[in-house]
Amino acid sequence: MLHFNPHLPPPGIFGLFGRTLGRRVRNPFSALSDARPEAAHPERYYLHVRSVSADGFAHLFQFGLVDDQGDVAANVFVRGRSPVAGPDQGVDDGDPPPVPAIWWDQLEEAMEPCRGAWIIAFGRTLHGSFLPSGVRDDVTSLDCGRARFMKFARRRGLAVSPGQIVGVNDARRLVGLPPVRSADAASRAQGLRDLWRWMDLAERP
Numbered sequence: 001m002l003h004f005n006p007h008l009p010p011p012g013i014f015g016l017f018g019r020t021l022g023r024r025v026r027n028p029f030s031a032l033s034d035a036r037p038e039a040a041h042p043e044r045y046y047l048h049v050r051s052v053s054a055d056g057f058a059h060l061f062q063f064g065l066v067d068d069q070g071d072v073a074a075n076v077f078v079r080g081r082s083p084v085a086g087p088d089q090g091v092d093d094g095d096p097p098p099v100p101a102i103w104w105d106q107l108e109e110a111m112e113p114c115r116g117a118w119i120i121a122f123g124r125t126l127h128g129s130f131l132p133s134g135v136r137d138d139v140t141s142l143d144c145g146r147a148r149f150m151k152f153a154r155r156r157g158l159a160v161s162p163g164q165i166v167g168v169n170d171a172r173r174l175v176g177l178p179p180v181r182s183a184d185a186a187s188r189a190q191g192l193r194d195l196w197r198w199m200d201l202a203e204r205p
Helices: 104-110 124-128 145-155 168-174 185-202
Strands: 044-054 058-067 072-081 118-121 141-144
Touching: 044 124, 044 185, 058 185, 072 104, 072 185, 118 124, 118 185, 124 141, 141 145, 145 168, 145 185, 168 185
Parallel strands: 044 118, 118 141
Antiparallel strands: 044 058, 058 072
C-alpha cells in the first residue's frame, strides 16, 4: 500500500529542474505539530481504471477503488467482448484471458461501494465513464483530481500546460511526491488519494 509519510523529509514543492517557479508555496509539512492529517471522509473514494489487454476474445480492464483511509474497497479485473475483434472473430477464436476476472455484467455488483459515495478520479470523464450506468447514476459526486490539481498549481504561480499533467504521477512528481511505480489500478488509486489529501493539507489557511 502506497502512502505519503509525513515523518519523511518534506517534498520539494514545485521545484522543477532545481528551480522554484512562481511565488513560494507554503510547505504543509514544515511544522508537523500544526499539520495534523485531515480526518478521513468515509463517503470519499478514489477510482482508477486501466486497460490491461485486448486479445481478440475479450478486452480486459482493471478497476481499483480506494477509500479515504487508503484501504482497498474494490480491486477487480473485468472482461467483456473485445471491441477490437474483427467481424470474423468470435468466442471460439481464442481462449479467455488467464487472469481471474468477472464479466462486464457483474461489474455493477463489484462497484457497490460507489453508490451514494463521493468519487474522485484523475480524469473524471475518462475513468467515471467506465462505471456501470446504474452505479454512476447513484454516485453523489464525481470529481476530477486532474482539474483540481491544475487549479491548485496555477493559484501558486506555476504555469502548467494541460499536456504536462496526463496522469497522477505527473502531478506527484511536480510537487515532489514519489511516483507510483506499479501500474496496478488500486495502487494508482492510492496514489491519487495521497495527492488529493496532500492538496487538502497544503490549502489549509
